[in-house]
Amino acid sequence: MKVIExxxxxxxxxxxxxVDNISFEVEKGEIFGFLGANGAGKTTAMRMLCGLSKPTxxxxxxxxxxxxxxxxxxxxxxxxxxxxxxxYEDLKVWENLRxxxxxxxxxxxxxxxxxxxxxxxxxxxxxxxxxxKALPLGWKQKLAFSTAIFHEPKIVFLDEPTGGVDPAAxxxxxxxxxxxxxxxxxxxxxxxxxxxxxxxxxxxxxxxGRIEALDSPKNLRRAFKADNMDQIFHQLARKAKxxxx
Amino acid sequence: MRQFLTFTRKEFYHIFRDRWTMIMLLxxxxxxxxxxxxxxxxxxxxxxxxxxxxxxxIATNNIATKLEISExxxxxxxxxxxxxxxxxxxxxxxxxxxxxxxxxxxxLLHTGEAKVLLIAxxxxxxxxxxxxxxxxxxxxxYQQELLGIEKLPYSIHTEVKLLYNPTMKSAYNxxxxxxxxxLILICALMTSVSxxxxxxxxTMEVILVSPMPPLLIxxxxxxxxxxxxxxxxxxxxxxxxxxxxxxxxxxxxxLYFVSIIxxxxxxxxxxxxxxxxxxxxxxxxxxxxxxxxxVVMLSGLMFPIENMPIVLRGIAQIIPAKWYIEAIRNIxxxxxxxxxxxxxxxxxxxxxxxxxxxxxxxxxxxxE
Numbered sequence: 348m349k350v351i352e353x354x355x356x357x358x359x360x361x362x363x364x365x366v367d368n369i370s371f372e373v374e375k376g377e378i379f380g381f382l383g384a385n386g387a388g389k390t391t392a393m394r395m396l397c398g399l400s401k402p403t404x405x406x407x408x409x410x411x412x413x414x415x416x417x418x419x420x421x422x423x424x425x426x427x428x429x430x431x432x433x434x435y436e437d438l439k440v441w442e443n444l445r446x447x448x449x450x451x452x453x454x455x456x457x458x459x460x461x462x463x464x465x466x467x468x469x470x471x472x473x474x475x476x477x478x479x480k481a482l483p484l485g486w487k488q489k490l491a492f493s494t495a496i497f498h499e500p501k502i503v504f505l506d507e508p509t510g511g512v513d514p515a516a517x518x519x520x521x522x523x524x525x526x527x528x529x530x531x532x533x534x535x536x537x538x539x540x541x542x543x544x545x546x547x548x549x550x551x552x553x554x555x556g557r558i559e560a561l562d563s564p565k566n567l568r569r570a571f572k573a574d575n576m577d578q579i580f581h582q583l584a585r586k587a588k589x590x591x592x
Numbered sequence: 593m594r595q596f597l598t599f600t601r602k603e604f605y606h607i608f609r610d611r612w613t614m615i616m617l618l619x620x621x622x623x624x625x626x627x628x629x630x631x632x633x634x635x636x637x638x639x640x641x642x643x644x645x646x647x648x649x650i651a652t653n654n655i656a657t658k659l660e661i662s663e664x665x666x667x668x669x670x671x672x673x674x675x676x677x678x679x680x681x682x683x684x685x686x687x688x689x690x691x692x693x694x695x696x697x698x699x700l701l702h703t704g705e706a707k708v709l710l711i712a713x714x715x716x717x718x719x720x721x722x723x724x725x726x727x728x729x730x731x732x733x734y735q736q737e738l739l740g741i742e743k744l745p746y747s748i749h750t751e752v753k754l755l756y757n758p759t760m761k762s763a764y765n766x767x768x769x770x771x772x773x774x775l776i777l778i779c780a781l782m783t784s785v786s787x788x789x790x791x792x793x794x795t796m797e798v799i800l801v802s803p804m805p806p807l808l809i810x811x812x813x814x815x816x817x818x819x820x821x822x823x824x825x826x827x828x829x830x831x832x833x834x835x836x837x838x839x840x841x842x843x844x845x846x847l848y849f850v851s852i853i854x855x856x857x858x859x860x861x862x863x864x865x866x867x868x869x870x871x872x873x874x875x876x877x878x879x880x881x882x883x884x885x886x887v888v889m890l891s892g893l894m895f896p897i898e899n900m901p902i903v904l905r906g907i908a909q910i911i912p913a914k915w916y917i918e919a920i921r922n923i924x925x926x927x928x929x930x931x932x933x934x935x936x937x938x939x940x941x942x943x944x945x946x947x948x949x950x951x952x953x954x955x956x957x958x959x960e
Contacts (some may be wrong), residue, residue, distance in 0.1 A: 422755050429798055433798040435602065435795060438605055
């Protein structure tokens with residue numbers, strides 16, 4: 348079953364074409380890596396899929412809803428985690444979870460059990476009443492992921508979720524991602540760590556607003572005759588005409 | 593509705609958990625009104641004066657006594673030589689020195705002309721001119737008494753009556769002004785900073801991706817500051833009445849009604865500012881410079897608008913606080929009703945509608 352469908356999606360800002368005619372599909376429960384250099388158009392594409400920005404041309408469906416005409420339903424069925432781990436630092440751990448539960452309309456009597464379950468999964472039951480600002484960065488990151496999937500969305504969009512976190516914490520984080528994927532949550536993740544790209548079921552690589560490659564890491568390595576994703580990425584990124592940003 | 597309540601509760605947490613926000617929101621208005629009400633005052637009471645009197649006759653003694661028994665002055669000392677005058681000022685001991693001419697009474701009787709010199713400390717021009725005015729008045733009164741004794745056929749008695757503020761209390765003027773300032777500060781500054789903060793931290797983006805409608809986001813951000821503004825208004829009003837002795841001559845309901853409209857205007861200004869910037873610091877500076885300064889300088893709080901150059905007088909007309917302060921003065925001090933402040937009410941309402949529409953539109957545009 349396809350949960351994300353993009354058909355010739357294009358976004359222009361004046362004369363600048365940020366996203367240029369991209370098409371792809373993502374299956375349910377898949378971990379889809381969305382790669383590209385800074386300024387390649389990743390964030391703009393993701394904003395369109397999240398219903399934050401309207402496509403100039405083209406068509407997209409997320410969780411079975413039209414991203415342009417049914418953006419409210421799209422929003423209700425997705426989770427989103429930004430690279431800033433946007434938690435409220437002056438709220439306690441459980442209050443952050445309750446807040447997003449309330450905003451996404453999680454039934455009241457389910458909120459407490461879900462908070463306990465989420466904290467247990469993260470192994471931070473003792474930190475339930477801790478202010479978020481007192482948590483180490485790696486924990487914040489995991490907590491941000493838990494809040495993003497607190498309402499059991501069909502798809503979760505992760506925008507460079509592992510920025511600035513050490514490798515050990517990144518590995519733990521990917522365990523959470525696998526766990527969510529096993530439960531049937533589709534993962535749409537942007538990253539610039541190429542070792543993480545290897546963890547994805549399929550990856551797409553954007554260059555100058557276009558998708559230049561899209562396949563499983565294994566098939567891509569074969570097609571590009573490369574040892575790892577890093578080499579493929581550099582081969583493609585070298586073609587880029589746009590500067591950084 | 594639950595989204596709204598959850599989000600508003602979060603907003604209150606932000607406020608209550610940050611000590612500086614709390615101080616800013618609740619203590620600051622109280623400090624303002626007390627400072628302005630007591631500290632910054634143009635009233636003169638018991639000002640210390642010195643007298644140099646080479647005549648020491650019945651007339652000068654009389655005038656000196658009159659000065660001393662008035663509530664404005666307190667006689668510090670008699671000077672022996674004119675040289676002491678400057679020393680006294682330099683020491684800062686006296687605010688004014690009264691210098692009588694020689695053979696004061698004799699001259700007055702025979703030539704019909706006697707001289708008295710009032711020297712005041714001009715480094716504080718307002719106080720100096722008030723002191724000399726009061727002293728001249730007292731001397732004039734003595735002169736009139738003399739005239740009465742001499743039974744001259746004509747005399748003109750000048751009496752001054754100040755309406756609404758008979759004792760010339762500056763608090764009457766300051767209180768409405770501080771109300772305008774406090775409301776602008778709380779509503780516009782705090783709202784714009786709190787929205788800019790969410791943008792800076794990235795939480796706004798996450799909230800925008802959620803199914804929460806933009807209008808609801810704006811409302812939940814604004815409601816806590818609306819509530820706190822009303823609390824603050826009440827605080828300032830209580831202090832004004834019970835501590836500063838400013839009466840509420842008009843209708844209390846009208847006071848709140850005008851204030852609520854002004855709060856809407858201020859909140860919309862805060863929203864507008866936050867839609868222009870993503871940085872807390874910029875929002876803070878814009879609110880402080882763009883809103884606070886004009887309110888202090890041009891709303892009539894400090895300087896009378898009538899005395900301003902034509903350009904500034906024009907600018908003053910578009911400052912919401914100017915209309916609000918005028919309306920509050922009319923209701924509170926003059927005791928007028930809502931129908932007497934229709935012009936102010938209309939201008940404020942129009943501003944509120946335009947600003948709210950503009951800020952909501954801006955907020956939506958940002959979402960595309």
